[in-house]
Amino acid sequence: MFYRGNNQALITQLKRLQHESASVSDISGFERLMDSVKQFPGSYQFHYRSYWVSLAMIAMVGAALTFYDWQRLQHMQGSSWLLVAVSVAALLLVLGLMIYPWQLLRSVSARLLQQDALLDNGIKPVSFHSPALTRELLSRFNEFHRGNYRREVKALYQGRFDGDEYAFDYRYLHFHYVDERIVIETYTNSKGQVRTRRRKVYDHYDRYALIMPFQFVRDVAVVSFANSLLSGSTYKPASNRFNERFRVIAGDELTAAKTMKPTVVVALEEVGELLSKPNLEFNGSADLCLSFADNDMIKTPSKVTLSDFTAFIEAIEGQQSFAKLQRTLQSIHYLMTKLDNNF
Amino acid sequence: MTELWVVIAIAIVLLVTVIAIYNGIISRANAAERAWANVITQERQKNKIIPHLEDVVKDYKAFEQSTLTQVTELRSALQGLDANKIDTAQLEKTEARTGQLLKSLNITVENYPELKASESYQKLMKEITDQQDNIGAAIRIFNQNVEDFNNGIETFPNSWVNGLLNKKVKIKTFSDSEAQEGFDYKPNF
Numbered sequence: 001m002f003y004r005g006n007n008q009a010l011i012t013q014l015k016r017l018q019h020e021s022a023s024v025s026d027i028s029g030f031e032r033l034m035d036s037v038k039q040f041p042g043s044y045q046f047h048y049r050s051y052w053v054s055l056a057m058i059a060m061v062g063a064a065l066t067f068y069d070w071q072r073l074q075h076m077q078g079s080s081w082l083l084v085a086v087s088v089a090a091l092l093l094v095l096g097l098m099i100y101p102w103q104l105l106r107s108v109s110a111r112l113l114q115q116d117a118l119l120d121n122g123i124k125p126v127s128f129h130s131p132a133l134t135r136e137l138l139s140r141f142n143e144f145h146r147g148n149y150r151r152e153v154k155a156l157y158q159g160r161f162d163g164d165e166y167a168f169d170y171r172y173l174h175f176h177y178v179d180e181r182i183v184i185e186t187y188t189n190s191k192g193q194v195r196t197r198r199r200k201v202y203d204h205y206d207r208y209a210l211i212m213p214f215q216f217v218r219d220v221a222v223v224s225f226a227n228s229l230l231s232g233s234t235y236k237p238a239s240n241r242f243n244e245r246f247r248v249i250a251g252d253e254l255t256a257a258k259t260m261k262p263t264v265v266v267a268l269e270e271v272g273e274l275l276s277k278p279n280l281e282f283n284g285s286a287d288l289c290l291s292f293a294d295n296d297m298i299k300t301p302s303k304v305t306l307s308d309f310t311a312f313i314e315a316i317e318g319q320q321s322f323a324k325l326q327r328t329l330q331s332i333h334y335l336m337t338k339l340d341n342n343f
Numbered sequence: 344m345t346e347l348w349v350v351i352a353i354a355i356v357l358l359v360t361v362i363a364i365y366n367g368i369i370s371r372a373n374a375a376e377r378a379w380a381n382v383i384t385q386e387r388q389k390n391k392i393i394p395h396l397e398d399v400v401k402d403y404k405a406f407e408q409s410t411l412t413q414v415t416e417l418r419s420a421l422q423g424l425d426a427n428k429i430d431t432a433q434l435e436k437t438e439a440r441t442g443q444l445l446k447s448l449n450i451t452v453e454n455y456p457e458l459k460a461s462e463s464y465q466k467l468m469k470e471i472t473d474q475q476d477n478i479g480a481a482i483r484i485f486n487q488n489v490e491d492f493n494n495g496i497e498t499f500p501n502s503w504v505n506g507l508l509n510k511k512v513k514i515k516t517f518s519d520s521e522a523q524e525g526f527d528y529k530p531n532f
Binding site for chain 2: 266
């Protein structure tokens with residue numbers, strides 16, 4: 001009702017793409033979706049001119065009427081304030097009508113780019129039941145024993161890395177946890193008396209993790225972001241820089257000493273430079289959970305939108321890479337080659 | 344009376360600062376020494392690999408002749424390394440000997456395709472590469488710790504505390520003289 005011509009067709013197209021992109025799970029499905037993007041007969045440019053004209057007219061008419069009303073009595077009265085309110089409401093409505101398609105275009109473009117980037121990197125979203133998955137993670141890794149109020153997995157993906165010597169499947173997940181704490185506040189009541197009250201405060205945190213079978217190390221944790229549940233022998237390698245950032249906790253000191261070879265220490269220093277608050281936990285089943293605070297591991301670096309159609313199609317047709325993910329996986333592969341203990 | 348307390352407070356703050364700097368220099372010196380000991384431990388792992396190398400090449404007489412001399416030189420260089428005394432010159436000598444031995448091995452093995460293709464030789468080379476990587480990483484850690492130590496005795500007011508109390512001298516970092524020879528550029532420090 002508020003949109004006409006190309007604007008209306010564009011909104012219908014964007015809503016359709018938004019709906020259909022939710023069910024895309026493979027390359028052929030995505031290619032079909034992109035065909036429908038290319039076959040759209042209209043333009044992906046939203047035409048704002050009529051909205052700018054409306055904005056200007058509403059502003060001018062509202063100001064003129066308010067001025068006329070004020071001039072009659074030389075002060076603002078009820079009707080003047082009503083005119084101002086109606087004008088502002090009309091301005092906000094028009095602004096909303098302008099922002100909605102812009103926002104829709106941005107979100108659909110970002111979604112398509114993100115799906116393309118995931119497909120380019122062979123990463124698939126995995127459906128999961130959060131409580132069951134959280135229980136599984138809690139039983140396998142100490143890393144997830146965080147949050148005294150709530151713990152949940154918000155997203156799960158599956159991928160594969162093929163290195164020169166080893167290939168492995170990995171899971172990437174977004175873990176969210178909430179800590180509840182009680183704060184005591186002082187306040188002054190209506191009688192001027194200073195009183196204290198207890199209030200519950202909820203702190204929300206996010207961690208991200210890569211989980212994979214590692215094979216070569218068991219019961220060792222290298223942590224830069226403390227986890228109180230981890231216990232065992234601690235070990236300090238010779239590197240000052242490593243010790244400034246990480247703490248090594250292992251089932252026994254000998255295992256830690258054998259694991260922390262100089263090449264491993266230097267590789268972990270580099271992981272510490274690459275990621276924010278990284279923790280590596282090798283559990284009793286020789287699986288590795290590498291957790292960190294970075295939220296951009298599988299985020300498309302491209303910011304182009306459908307309104308810049310040629311650049312958008314170029315971005316989709318080119319190879320998008322998750323540089324940080326690739327560097328992290330290469331580091332894990334390097335650690336495997338240095339810890340495989342062939343000799 | 345207040346002035347006296349101010350003087351005492353300043354003296355206590357100064358004393359605590361001097362103690363903290365003094366201890367910091369000691370712990371950084373210990374870290375550099377530990378990193379050095381770590382380098383020597385890694386270097387001495389070569390003593391475990393050399394007998395394997397001799398075993399693998401023993402059936403190749405010409406090969407053995409050329410290799411044995413270099414193995415002896417490497418063994419002698421390894422013996423000169425002391426875990427308790429930082430001596431980067433001796434380490435440079437040992438690394439140079441290792442480099443020469445590996446270079447010679449790589450050239451000579453081209454004349455023995457069956458040896459080059461053998462599983463035992465491949466395994467040995469992987470072990471040597473792994474060992475060299477560990478030595479390289481240990482040297483990098485040593486150099487980082489030495490840099491921390493040197494900064495810790497040269498910056499003010501640490502230099503003043505060191506000159507007065509610790510009396511530690513700057514440690515020379517390890518540099519690869521063979522690699523440096525390849526460059527015309529020489530830094531002016």
